[in-house]
Amino acid sequence: MGKNDFLTPKAIANRIKAKGLQKLRWYCQMCQKQCRDENGFKCHCMSESHQRQMQVFGQNPTRIVEGYSEEFERTFLDLMRRSHRFSRIAATVVYNEYINDRHHVHMNSTEWATLTEFIKYLGRTGKCKVEETPKGWFITYIDRDSETLFKERLKNKRLKSDLAEEEKQEREIQKQIERAAEKFNISEHSSGEGETSNRENVGADDERKEDEELKLKSGVKVGFSLGGGSKHGTGKDRGEGSKRVFEEEENERVQKRKASGDPRKSEKERKSALEELMKEEEKKKEKINRKDYWLFEGIIVKVMSKALADKGYYKQKGVVRKVMDKYVGEIEMLESKHVLRVDQEELETVIPQIGGLVKIVNGAYRGSNARLLGVNTDNFCAKVQIEKGVYDGRVIKSIEYEDICKLA
Incomplete structure (x- = not known):
């Protein structure tokens, strides 16, 4: 064995000294x-x-x-x-x-x-x-x-296809609403034409009435000139003429009532039809967009995990910086700036002050940004107005707390 070989005492001592x-x-x-x-x-x-x-x-x-x-x-x-x-x-x-x-x-x-x-x-x-x-x-x-880039590309493709389908459905619904509105406008137009025709008929009836009155008057004169035999005939004609006049007046009143009642009815019918269409649209969107995951990037959430209470994160707020596998979020804490990975079951949505911006995280209008208009603490719901997009300006009167979250 050599002087500086691996198993010599000197080599072992050198290795011990050089450790670390x-x-x-x-x-x-x-x-x-x-x-x-x-x-x-x-x-x-x-x-x-x-x-x-x-x-x-x-x-x-x-x-x-x-x-x-x-x-x-x-x-x-x-x-x-x-x-x-x-x-x-x-x-x-x-x-x-x-x-x-x-x-x-x-x-x-x-x-x-x-x-x-x-x-x-x-x-x-x-x-x-x-x-x-x-x-x-x-x-x-x-x-x-x-691999991760490929997964991200696939995810983006899926999101784009989902958005395209949603937009297609929204366009179809808008077309249906426009068609319904056009139909009601046509019915209103036809009712307006009916009114004008009724007026024309009334004018013609008036003219006819005047002619008949003139005839009656001339008949009466002739009767008086011819003697008693013709009196009976003129009385019958007068009775028929007066009866016809009264019937025409009654018909005219009925037609006027119908004409005056049509616009109100059509407006009410149109409003109810539009409301029904909107309700159907919301139901369809609710079915499509209601998911069992709700995390979005850029929302502020509250950590409710008791396992993190020892480290001081319990009931602390943070911003979702990244969403992984739909259910897990990377949360950057607002106070400490530490980054945690937390499951959505251990997180809670945050409601801002009235007038603040929120993200609709679930339900019919999922993914839309809105402004908080009011809060109903008894029913745990809020009133919001959607900002930007297809539904810009639409007011949702009762949306649950769990379906909205404060935007960072």
């Missing part, structure tokens, strides 16, 4: 050797093996530094993807985890002199989301894997 992290300035990346003190590092630099490595480095220093930089960046991002894929974490914490491996690529062999420079580089290149806070630099990994 040593000072970075006494590490030679080219030789991958860690020295325990300044004297050891000086001796290593004077050694023949180190001189040979320095000659190799001198031939192409830029390429070697770039290689070390790429390896350092790749291993750092791999650690982020494995351990902190969906969380916002301090950069120093990740770096300490990274340097736990004794054989890692040291930062003094890369193009970055400090950790801050490296973090800024990650932010510039869009590989991580970087934030500077009073507590230091915080980073969030931006997932750009092909």
Whole structure:
């Protein structure tokens, strides 16, 4: 067995002494050797093996530094993807985890002199989301894997197809409403024409009446001139003429009543028909849009998980930054700015003050933004007015608290 072999007491003692992290300035990346003190590092630099490595480095220093930089960046991002894929974490914490491996690529062999420079580089290149806070630099990994991108594309396609179907249904419903309105307008027009025809008929009847009166008068005169035999005939004609006049007057009154009653009836019928159509539309949309998941990005929710009470998150509010698998949300707490991953069963919707903006998270108008107009505390429902979109300006008189949530 040689003097410095692996199982010799000296080699074992050296390994025990070298266990754990040593000072970075006494590490030679080219030789991958860690020295325990300044004297050891000086001796290593004077050694023949180190001189040979320095000659190799001198031939192409830029390429070697770039290689070390790429390896350092790749291993750092791999650690982020494995351990902190969906969380916002301090950069120093990740770096300490990274340097736990004794054989890692040291930062003094890369193009970055400090950790801050490296973090800024990650932010510039869009590989991580970087934030500077009073507590230091915080980073969030931006997932750009092909699998996740493919899933996101599929999700976006599904959302687009759902929106297209909804818009198609809304257009069909609007067409139905327009058709119904046109029918009622036609019926009104026809009733108006009926009124004019009735007036014409009444005018003709008046003319006929006048003619008959003239005839009666002439008949009476003739009767008186001819003698008593013709009196009986004129009396009969007069009786028939007066009867006809009274019947025509009665008919005229009835027609006037009908004509005066038609517009009101048609208006009421039109209103009731439109209301029925709107109710049918809401029922259809309620069936389609009522889901068992309700999380949306950008809403403010309240954490109701008692398991998180020890950490001080119970009944605290946060903003939903990301929704995963429909039922789980990444919540950024408003006070501490910590990011938690919480299931929707342990979250609760938040109702703003009257006049505040809300998101309709479930039901017929799911996904629409609205303004809170009033609150009914007895029935646990609210009155809102939709803003923007197809239903802009529509007022929903009673929507449950669970179906609306405050917008951030």
